Amino acid sequence: MPEFHRPEMPDFTIHEYTPLMDSSDMTPEDWQHIAEDIKAHYDDYDGFVILHGTDTMAYTASALSFMLENLGKPVIVTGSQIPLAELRSDGQINLLNALYVAANYPINEVTLFFNNRLYRGNRTTKAHADGFDAFASPNLPPLLEAGIHIRRLNTPPAPHGEGELIVHPITPQPIGVVTIYPGISADVVRNFLRQPVKALILRSYGVVMRHKTKPSCKNYKKPAIAVLW
Structure with a gap:
């Protein structure tokens, strides 16, 4: 995909989990794994983009928002309704925008980017199963919209954390x-x-x-x- 290597795009490294899994099989242990990986590479990058299936994407974004204390860099969760390898996939534009926003419009919290909107991670829910506008944020507007121009909205920012990044452990709870x-x-x-x-x-x-x-x-x-x- 040549668009990802244009001069205005940030440098990025791909870290792939093996084996790949369906997001419907996600567990708190997987959230812990992701959070620990972010902490392990926290000083190496200016931001993090997580590719994720849509079934549990909002759960992961919400969980990470509470697990990562004193987060001072953007963590964006994104994905697609149509698989990335298929012709009409929305995955390419979602991933491209997530990378670009993380590098040029950093919002230092866990967010979810989908269909040209950046949402607060712990305020999102999957609202549509068969449309590109798959996610909604009830009672809280998006943080950013990526149209012809990218513009940050006046949504109140999350509390700014200071100090070393802390990863809080998470365990399954009934x-x-x-x-x-x-x-x-x-x-x-x-x-x-x-x-x-x-x-x-x-x-x-x-x-x-x-x-x-x-x-x-x-x-x-x-x-x-x-x-x-």
Whole structure:
């Protein structure tokens, strides 16, 4: 791909994991591996771009954002809806833009670049399975848009870390997730809390729901976290 070797493109090194894996098989151990690799080569590069499958791309971006403390360089996660080797792949433009943005418009946090938009990594979710606009960032605008001109938006920056990069370890944790729907019984929530879980996430309607779901959980010591959806 000659576009990646034009004079205005940054120098880059490819570090390939063997064997390659489907992103649906990603685990916290893989996040730990990626984070440790970033730390091991942190002083050698000005930024890092991670090629990733779309199924769990948002999970990886979010996990890394919490694992990498005092991050002072851009870490961009990107990929494609159509495989890079296929004719109409969106992978080439996503990767090219991610490399260019990391070098020339560095935003020193973990981000996700897709379909000409750069999102905060821990605010993204996969929203579409069959379109190039696969990812969305509910309630937080993109950090940057790459149209005819590349422009940074006025989205509040992440807290600036100072000091040595710290990689926090991550281990699998049993978490329950319940989507609230009209007519759901409190017994459904209670049954989840009886399972060996350390926390329960309630995907809820809105702010008013916190007053209705709390009594159902008040007799349980495990934390219940309401996520407004």
